[in-house]
Amino acid sequence: MTISAVPVPTAEATTGEDVRAAARAFAQALGETPEFRAYEETADRLRNDEVAQQIMADLTAKQQALQMLLRLNAVPVEEQAELTGLREAFYSQPAVAAHLKAQDELTALCQAGADLLSQRIGLSFAAACGPGCC
Numbered sequence: 001m002t003i004s005a006v007p008v009p010t011a012e013a014t015t016g017e018d019v020r021a022a023a024r025a026f027a028q029a030l031g032e033t034p035e036f037r038a039y040e041e042t043a044d045r046l047r048n049d050e051v052a053q054q055i056m057a058d059l060t061a062k063q064q065a066l067q068m069l070l071r072l073n074a075v076p077v078e079e080q081a082e083l084t085g086l087r088e089a090f091y092s093q094p095a096v097a098a099h100l101k102a103q104d105e106l107t108a109l110c111q112a113g114a115d116l117l118s119q120r121i122g123l124s125f126a127a128a129c130g131p132g133c134c
């Protein structure tokens with residue numbers, strides 16, 4: 001089943017169970033998409049990439065050590081260069097790049113699903129669910 005094929009009951013005849021059934025159908029359809037599968041696969045690959053994980057740990061530790069200076073925008077040039085190098089090293093890892101691409105594609109699919117839902121229910125789904133939801 002594709003996301004666009006998920007039945008959406010009309011507002012007049014909707015019960016709580018109808019909503020739950022539609023949400024389950026949507027979640028199942030979303031989970032079967034190539035975008036979701038790619039996202040899950042790349043997330044697993046990233047979790048198991050020792051080099052990327054070590055660079056991320058180094059970057060996180062450096063950011064935490066410089067937290068106050070970062071807030072004050074007072075990081076010494078040498079420290080800023082090290083942070084930049086760690087960021088570049090992290091984002092240049094193939095597992096990271098693949099995961100970010102898959103994340104972007106899944107986000108686009110979810111936004112398209114929210115648009116379709118908004119169209120079907122006659123209400124802006126994104127506006128109704130609040131910031132950070134979609």
